[in-house]
Amino acid sequence: xxxxxxxxxxxxxxxxxxxxxxxxxxxxxxxxxxxxxxxxxxxxxxxxxxxxxxxxxxxxxxxxxxxxxxxxxxxxxxxxxxxxxxxxxxxxxxxxxxxxxxxxxxxxxxxxxxxxxxxxxxxxxxxxxxxxxxxxxxxxxxxxxxxxxxxxxxxxxxxxxxxxxxxxxxxxxxxxxxxxxxxxxxxxxxxxxxxxxxxxxxxxxxxxxxxxxxxx
Amino acid sequence: xxxxxxxxxxxxxxxxxxxxxxxxxxxxxxxxxxxxxxxxxxxxxxxxxxxxxxxxxxxxxxxxxxxxxxxxxxxxxxxxxxxxxxxxxxxxxxxxxxxxxxxxxxxxxxxxxxxxxxxxxxxxxxxxxxx
Numbered sequence: 262x263x264x265x266x267x268x269x270x271x272x273x274x275x276x277x278x279x280x281x282x283x284x285x286x287x288x289x290x291x292x293x294x295x296x297x298x299x300x301x302x303x304x305x306x307x308x309x310x311x312x313x314x315x316x317x318x319x320x321x322x323x324x325x326x327x328x329x330x331x332x333x334x335x336x337x338x339x340x341x342x343x344x345x346x347x348x349x350x351x352x353x354x355x356x357x358x359x360x361x362x363x364x365x366x367x368x369x370x371x372x373x374x375x376x377x378x379x380x381x382x383x384x385x386x387x388x389x390x391x392x393x394x395x396x397x398x399x400x401x402x403x404x405x406x407x408x409x410x411x412x413x414x415x416x417x418x419x420x421x422x423x424x425x426x427x428x429x430x431x432x433x434x435x436x437x438x439x440x441x442x443x444x445x446x447x448x449x450x451x452x453x454x455x456x457x458x459x460x461x462x463x464x465x466x467x468x469x470x471x472x473x474x475x476x477x
Numbered sequence: 478x479x480x481x482x483x484x485x486x487x488x489x490x491x492x493x494x495x496x497x498x499x500x501x502x503x504x505x506x507x508x509x510x511x512x513x514x515x516x517x518x519x520x521x522x523x524x525x526x527x528x529x530x531x532x533x534x535x536x537x538x539x540x541x542x543x544x545x546x547x548x549x550x551x552x553x554x555x556x557x558x559x560x561x562x563x564x565x566x567x568x569x570x571x572x573x574x575x576x577x578x579x580x581x582x583x584x585x586x587x588x589x590x591x592x593x594x595x596x597x598x599x600x601x602x603x604x605x606x607x608x
Contacts, residue, residue, distance in 0.1 A: 375551040433510065444501060
């Protein structure tokens with residue numbers, strides 16, 4: 262029996278093969294006296310294939326999950342810059358007398374302390390700006406107006422989260438198939454143990470009656 | 478993880494049916510899901526503690542001086558009341574996230590409990606559903 266024949270042709274979402282459910286162990290093995298080694302090995306092979314897929318997908322999900330906080334950080338920074346601009350323009354319209362001190366401090370350039378290198382921080386003053394530069398990867402940086410940057414980052418965040426969700430779905434599907442194969446393995450194995458025990462008692466009884474006959 | 482360790486001494490009578498298999502699968506799935514929730518909740522809890530510490534710290538802060546508030550990787554110098562506003566916002570976001578996680582994990586737990594009852598009733602000591 263080749264290992265591929267254990268996995269059914271049926272496939273779940275995204276092409277992961279479905280694990281078969283064994284109705285009747287005896288039928289699966291191919292008879293009351295059939296060898297279990299072949300089928301057991303086939304099941305074992307299928308399990309290791311599922312395990313391999315599982316570790317691959319887990320790795321991919323980890324990579325994505327690392328990306329999400331980065332996007333979130335960038336997004337909250339850009340959102341802050343945007344809020345600052347909006348806050349300023351709305352302030353000049355209505356509450357002029359309210360919080361004079363506050364508008365004072367807001368019109369100052371934004372002072373930041375940023376990490377120049379590991380453990381080394383420098384101060385920088387940020388002029389009022391409506392443009393940010395986003396690192397797109399592949400040595401490309403593009404300038405965006407604040408609202409456009411927010412829109413882009415939000416869509417990236419959504420895409421990454423959707424991706425993680427679908428990977429999680431795949432992993433859960435895989436987990437179910439893996440469990441099924443593990444149960445299959447235990448059942449075939451136990452079935453074999455039981456058969457051997459029955460054979461042994463049968464032989465013992467047979468042997469006993471035979472020796473009794475000889476003695477008598 | 479071996480979900481099923483069938484005890485050869487007393488399993489002779491229990492056959493695994495397709496329904497049982499599906500229950501076992503579902504349990505296994507929920508178990509994995511639960512572990513994910515636990516990790517996320519632990520992270521959220523730590524974040525919450527940090528924010529709570531921050532809020533007690535800021536209560537003592539001098540409001541004539543600006544505080545450094547971190548957004549992303551950068552510290553921004555902002556007046557105290559601004560920082561407090563942001564902190565409140567951050568805390569509210571985190572609380573919302575945490576209660577959502579808690580709700581999903583509780584739902585997961587109840588389902589697992591029901592499955593446990595059903596599966597232990599059928600298989601007894603032939604199946605092991607605990608860590």
